[in-house]
Amino acid sequence: MAKILKGATAQETHSAILDLIRSSGVVTRVDLADRSGLTGASISRVVKQLLADGLIIETGLGDPTGGKRATLLQFNPRARHAVGISIDTPSTTYVVTDMNGRVIEQLSAKGIGRDTPATVIKRLTAELEDLIVKTSIEPATLVGVGVALAGRQGGGDQLLRANANKYAWEPFAVRDTLSAAIDHPIVVENDSTCAAIGEFWTGRIPSANDFATVYMAAGFGLGLVTNGDVYRGSSSNVGEIGHMVLDVNGPDCWCGGRGCLEGLAAPARVVSLAEQDKSLTADLGLRGRRSAIRSDFARIARAAASGEPRCLALIEESATYLAKALLSITNLLDLDQIILAGPGFSEAGEIYVRVASAEINRLSFVRAMHPTRVELSKLGPSAAALGAASLVLHSQLTPHQTANRGALSG
Ligand SMILES: [Zn+2]
Incomplete structure (x- = not known):
């Protein structure tokens, strides 16, 4: 940290100290000086400014060390808020979070489905306005709106959707259209990257830790955070x-x-294998429609988690393929930690963790040097929306970490 701050501007130093307070949760001025390498006088100056800006608060006194009890500092959670939206084919999820990434309000609504981009954006804008009014947060504390997109992204933060009928790419100008309708900065990112930044921000992961998040919804995506920023x-x-x-x-x-x-x-493959077994299909009440893949998969995963042998075999096979992919990724990137996130892991996430963890720690090339922890996200099925809100907080409050500032508009 001291090296990073060498030659840093005042703004970069403020951001770095704020980021240390984020990852520490509760911290004293002495801790901040130790961890940043800055002098006590410099820390006092930065902390004074952050207190004056209302971004942090003093929350009492720590344990006595050498007689004097130091004042504890932490984020002022209500100082800033962010909205996160996850846009996917089956559903749209909205969350409003405080500065710690805690959800204050959330809403689930219709997804893109087969609607045209214009229809979807109009609906999003109306739902977003209603949600902001409902939460009754001070408008000045809302720092922006983060949007997590499932699917390919094009230039200018467009979502490119594969049109299933024509197999052509349909551009969907998410950021520009929302920017025109909403008077707040808009940040757009793919859902896996959002999930990773959500873990980083709300999980208080220090900037020094490199890790990956695997996001499973209809398919799989990997989000990477290295050196306190997302790799894009x-x-x-x-x-x-x-x-x-x-x-x-x-x-x-x-x-x-x-x-x-x-x-x-992926879930569609697991469901199609399950459907080859007529008695299993009947037992679980699988509906077999394309639009029901998420709920059919959830039934299979729930049964697997409770030990139903046919479902357990199907989920373990899916987990084994994922584990093989993660093994290659670990060998490529030398990771300490992989977090499994997203709605696909809601019911049987523990099985995926068990299988992937065993595979990686049995075969990873660096297993003699260090273990690779595989864990389930604590963010739940709304990981992408929560991550989108965290992305806004991250890019607005600790911009020194955000290399791609072009991602911000508004
Ligand atoms: Zn493919």
């Missing part, structure tokens, strides 16, 4: 592990390849 790749389409090839002779994939992780392990 050249077009914010980083982490498409769903199209990592695991079987060169495997089934055809809609992406044009074959044997992709998605085709071998």
Whole structure:
């Protein structure tokens, strides 16, 4: 940290200290000086400013060390708020969070479905306005709106949707259209990256820790946080592990390849394998419609979690393919920690954690050097929306960490 702050501007120093307070939760001025390498006088000056800005508060006294009890500092949770929206085909999730990333209000609404982009954006704008009014937060404390997108992103923060009928890409100008209707900064990012930044912000992960988040909804995505910032790749389409090839002779994939992780392990694959067993289909009441894949998968995963042997075999097979993909990713990136997030892990996440953890710690190339922890996200099925809100807080409050400031508009 001291090295990072060498030659830093006053604004960068403020951001870095605020980020230390975020990852510490509760901290004293002495701790901040120790961890940042700044002098006590510099820390006092920065803290004074952060207190004056209302971003942090004093919350009592710590344990006595050498006689004097130091004042504890922490975020002032109500000082700033953010909205996060996760836009996906089956549903749209909205959350309003405080500065710690705690949810104050949330709403689930209709997803994109087969609607045109214009219809979807109009609906989003109206729902968002209603939600902001309902939460009755002070408008000046709302720092922005983060949008998590499932799917490919195009230039200018557009979502590119594959039109299933034409197999053409449909541009969907999310940021520009929302910016025109909403008087707050809009930040757009893919859902896996949002989930990763949500873990970072709300899980108080220090900037020094590098980790990955695997997000499972209809498919799989990987979000990476390194050195306190998200890794975006050249077009914010980083982490498409769903199209990592695991079987060169495997089934055809809609992406044009074959044997992709998605085709071998995603919810649609698990449901289609379950449907080959007529008695299982009847026992679980699977509906077998394309629009019911998420709920059919949830039934199978719930049964697997309670030990139903046929469902357990199906989920373990899906988990094994995911584990093989994660093993390659760990070997590529040398990670300490992988967090499994998103609605796909809601019912049987523990099975995925068990299988992936065993596989990685049995075969990872660096297993003799350090373990790789595989954990379930604590953010629940709204991880992407929560992460989108965290992304806004991160880019507005600790911008020194955000290399791609072009992602911010408004
Ligand atoms: Zn593919």
